[in-house]
Amino acid sequence: MDKIKLKEIKCISYERAEIKKGYTDKSLRVNLDSNEITISPIEERIKNKFIGGKGYDLWLMWNAVKASTRWNDPENTICISSGPLGGTPGYPGGGKSIVTSISPLTGAPIDSNVGGYFGPYKKFSGFDVIQVDGKAKKDAIIFIDGIENKIKILEASDLPTDSYELSDVLTRHFDEDKPVNVSVVTAGPGAVHTNFGCLNFSWWDAGRKRVRYKQAGRGGIGTVFADKKVKAIVARFGAISMKSNNPADLDALKLVTKAHSKEIRELDPKQNRMSLVGTTHLVPIMNDHDCLPVHNFKFGSHPESRVIGEEVYEHIFDKGFDGCWKGCTVACSHGVKDFSPFTGPYKGKKVFVDGPEYETVAGCGSSLGIFDAHTIIEINFYCDAYGMDTISVGTSLAFVMECFENKLITLDHTGGMDLSFGNRFNALEIIHQMAGGEGFGAIVGKGIRQMKQIFAKDFGADAAFMQDIGMESKGLEFSEYMTKESLAQQGGYGLALKGPQHDEAWLIFLDMVHNFMPTFEDKAEALHWFPMFRTWFGLCGLCKLPWNDIIPEDNKNTSEPAKVAKHLGWYADLFSAVTGRKSSPEDLISMSEAVYNFQRIFNLKMGFGTREHDTLPYRAVGPVTVEEYESRQERYDEQLKEKYSLDIGDMDSKEKVAVLRQKREEQYELLKDAVYERRGWNNNGIPTIETVKRLGIDFPEVLEVLKKNGVE
Amino acid sequence: MIEVDEKQMPWSKDMTMASLLATLENVEFCSVVRLNGRLVSSPKFAETIIPDNSKIQLLPMVSGG
Numbered sequence: 001m002d003k004i005k006l007k008e009i010k011c012i013s014y015e016r017a018e019i020k021k022g023y024t025d026k027s028l029r030v031n032l033d034s035n036e037i038t039i040s041p042i043e044e045r046i047k048n049k050f051i052g053g054k055g056y057d058l059w060l061m062w063n064a065v066k067a068s069t070r071w072n073d074p075e076n077t078i079c080i081s082s083g084p085l086g087g088t089p090g091y092p093g094g095g096k097s098i099v100t101s102i103s104p105l106t107g108a109p110i111d112s113n114v115g116g117y118f119g120p121y122k123k124f125s126g127f128d129v130i131q132v133d134g135k136a137k138k139d140a141i142i143f144i145d146g147i148e149n150k151i152k153i154l155e156a157s158d159l160p161t162d163s164y165e166l167s168d169v170l171t172r173h174f175d176e177d178k179p180v181n182v183s184v185v186t187a188g189p190g191a192v193h194t195n196f197g198c199l200n201f202s203w204w205d206a207g208r209k210r211v212r213y214k215q216a217g218r219g220g221i222g223t224v225f226a227d228k229k230v231k232a233i234v235a236r237f238g239a240i241s242m243k244s245n246n247p248a249d250l251d252a253l254k255l256v257t258k259a260h261s262k263e264i265r266e267l268d269p270k271q272n273r274m275s276l277v278g279t280t281h282l283v284p285i286m287n288d289h290d291c292l293p294v295h296n297f298k299f300g301s302h303p304e305s306r307v308i309g310e311e312v313y314e315h316i317f318d319k320g321f322d323g324c325w326k327g328c329t330v331a332c333s334h335g336v337k338d339f340s341p342f343t344g345p346y347k348g349k350k351v352f353v354d355g356p357e358y359e360t361v362a363g364c365g366s367s368l369g370i371f372d373a374h375t376i377i378e379i380n381f382y383c384d385a386y387g388m389d390t391i392s393v394g395t396s397l398a399f400v401m402e403c404f405e406n407k408l409i410t411l412d413h414t415g416g417m418d419l420s421f422g423n424r425f426n427a428l429e430i431i432h433q434m435a436g437g438e439g440f441g442a443i444v445g446k447g448i449r450q451m452k453q454i455f456a457k458d459f460g461a462d463a464a465f466m467q468d469i470g471m472e473s474k475g476l477e478f479s480e481y482m483t484k485e486s487l488a489q490q491g492g493y494g495l496a497l498k499g500p501q502h503d504e505a506w507l508i509f510l511d512m513v514h515n516f517m518p519t520f521e522d523k524a525e526a527l528h529w530f531p532m533f534r535t536w537f538g539l540c541g542l543c544k545l546p547w548n549d550i551i552p553e554d555n556k557n558t559s560e561p562a563k564v565a566k567h568l569g570w571y572a573d574l575f576s577a578v579t580g581r582k583s584s585p586e587d588l589i590s591m592s593e594a595v596y597n598f599q600r601i602f603n604l605k606m607g608f609g610t611r612e613h614d615t616l617p618y619r620a621v622g623p624v625t626v627e628e629y630e631s632r633q634e635r636y637d638e639q640l641k642e643k644y645s646l647d648i649g650d651m652d653s654k655e656k657v658a659v660l661r662q663k664r665e666e667q668y669e670l671l672k673d674a675v676y677e678r679r680g681w682n683n684n685g686i687p688t689i690e691t692v693k694r695l696g697i698d699f700p701e702v703l704e705v706l707k708k709n710g711v712e
Numbered sequence: 713m714i715e716v717d718e719k720q721m722p723w724s725k726d727m728t729m730a731s732l733l734a735t736l737e738n739v740e741f742c743s744v745v746r747l748n749g750r751l752v753s754s755p756k757f758a759e760t761i762i763p764d765n766s767k768i769q770l771l772p773m774v775s776g777g
Contacts, residue, residue: 270717270769271769271771271772272771281751284751284753285744285751285753285773288751288752288753288754288755288756289743289753289754289755290755310751311750509743509773513743513754513773514740514741514743551772553717555772556738556739556740556741556742556772557738561740561741561772562741
């Protein structure tokens with residue numbers, strides 16, 4: 001396209017803060033109502049307690065929003081942070097950004113962890129965190145220029161609407177000679193018209209000479225971004241080295257970086273081969289263990305799943321370096337070159353598709369009954385280009401398809417489209433409609449929670465059945481694991497602060513396959529430790545994959561293999577080397593525990609965060625229908641007889657479904673009790689005064705929220 | 713002979729993945745293997761016959777997500 005024109009609305013020059021031990025100790029606030037640009041210091045006490053990343057985001061948000069704030073109020077805030085360890089070149093997964101806002105889907109704080117170079121470029125430009133609030137009158141671009149030391153608000157017009165083209169155009173515009181210096185955050189039309197808009201975070205792929213991107217997918221932060229009329233946030237910075245973070249101990253940093261990087265380079269080819277197939281190896285594995293969502297999580301496997309797993313994608317992915325961070329040896333961000341969509345605005349053109357990953361394959365493939373690798377790639381491409389979360393899109397569409405097959409909705413409601421499982425053309429058509437806010441797609445784009453209300457109220461659909469099969473909790477659509485046979489993973493989803501996303505606790509194998517946690521106490525301990533440690537990655541600007549997706553060869557000989565002790569030690573060394581704050585693996589857990597509990601209380605502040613909000617649709621717990629029960633009858637019969645000592649001789653399948661449901665729902669409530677106790681929460685799921693004092697988050701405003709909820 | 717995690721081991725006729733794992737130590741976390749490049753999961757270990765000269769990698773699935 002021709003040179004673009006941007007009108008400067010505001011520009012400030014600033015003195016770039018020197019990075020000290022991974023921190024700039026500065027935050028940047030851009031208010032789009034007033035076009036004010038404010039640079040503020042970050043207090044030492046906040047730094048010590050909230051560490052960085054998601055911790056900083058949540059603290060700034062807490063102070064920006066009221067209990068009555070809704071996602072589309074001007075005071076709702078989008079925060080993007082990296083963290084003290086973010087931006088370490090060569091450290092595997094060392095370039096993450098963490099994005100937060102009040103979610104259009106849940107009404108509570110949502111967080112999303114994303115690759116690309118934006119977080120480090122922003123930090124090295126002088127800011128640990130950027131906070132964007134207010135609403136622009138016209139489409140705006142926020143430009144953080146860490147080379148010229150300027151912050152600009154620019155008015156944008158006549159720019160491409162989709163992320164695919166927009167990311168490319170803006171990257172070339174802001175540094176035509178060195179596009180590697182630019183990282184762009186964009187949304188797209190799907191973010192305007194749905195509640196699950198995502199953000200695309202870019203980086204320049206020097207080998208392919210093109211822009212690539214990763215997604216901050218969960219919870220509709222892209223929708224907030226679009227509502228604020230932010231067209232893009234751009235960061236520009238120059239060369240980065242191991243010294244850029246000005247680490248406390250450069251030699252120690254080099255040592256731990258080299259060790260972790262080398263191990264991954266040597267062991268990944270022998271283990272999951274993520275540098276070749278990304279996370280698509282999980283497709284056949286989940287399928288074989290009956291954990292792959294099929295037909296809206298009704299079933300856990302399908303004979304055709306082999307054609308959408310690693311064996312196919314390994315041959316489709318373009319060969320080359322696919323790290324979403326500089327020098328990352330996991331390098332799992334694969335893509336498809338010269339893909340030619342058969343629908344939509346890019347029909348017949350050749351495009352590069354970033355993905356798909358496991359979640360997209362499962363959510364937009366098997367869960368929809370679509371066992372076609374190319375259709376999944378096309379759905380992936382359009383979701384990214386339109387700025388929509390592939391997980392929420394897939395899980396929402398799966399719900400719609402099951403409603404359609406059960407005649408809860410009909411051709412009259414869908415605009416004449418047959419939305420039976422497997423109908424790939426109409427699935428794509430719905431996605432195009434969602435992005436345009438048109439037709440039945442406009443309803444689907446509201447997400448499952450609102451769809452359930454609309455289908456019941458306007459179409460007379462069975463509300464109780466939809467409650468059972470609508471795979472959402474707290475308003476967020478489920479990510480893509482079938483949890484019926486893993487009570488711990490049910491807790492991993494149901495007790496997750498932001499809703500059912502697996503980044504807090506992925507316990508399905510440890511629990512279901514390895515039987516590593518047979519008692520409630522074991523499960524509760526796991527549902528304490530794993531969410532805490534996983535939270536730590538989001539505080540520091542790191543990716544979790546290098547921790548336990550590629551593991552040391554002698555790990556199996558350690559006392560707790562699931563924790564990967566050698567890597568815990570490396571992460572403690574990394575934190576110590578960069579920040580100078582000498583830390584042990586136990587210290588990392590303590591850091592997370594404070595922020596984790598603070599987020600739980602933030603949920604409480606916003607009207608959530610209690611026991612009633614930790615509920616699950618029964619589909620996540622057990623078989624809703626006779627069809628599901630009978631598909632695994634031997635398993636369920638045995639459980640009723642052996643585990644619950646029931647005489648089922650005279651029961652028909654419908655009665656068995658009912659009695660199994662009663663038992664499983666009781667188990668889930670008992671799990672809640674055990675987890676709340678382990679986390680230091682009361683029986684209603686609220687942190688106690690003792691807990692917040694122990695963690696040092698007993699700020700007056702925190703105690704006030706607790707008091708309002710009967711905890712004092 | 714077969715190769716298991718780069719170590720040579722004797723092969724026997726009718727050897728299955730389950731029978732092989734039963735002879736190895738510290739394989740509690742091994743629910744997936746790569747048999748001659750192809751993933752095989754634990755529900756299929758008993759029915760998976762290991763051919764002579766196979767190359768096997770044990771994948772400790774503590775991870776995911």
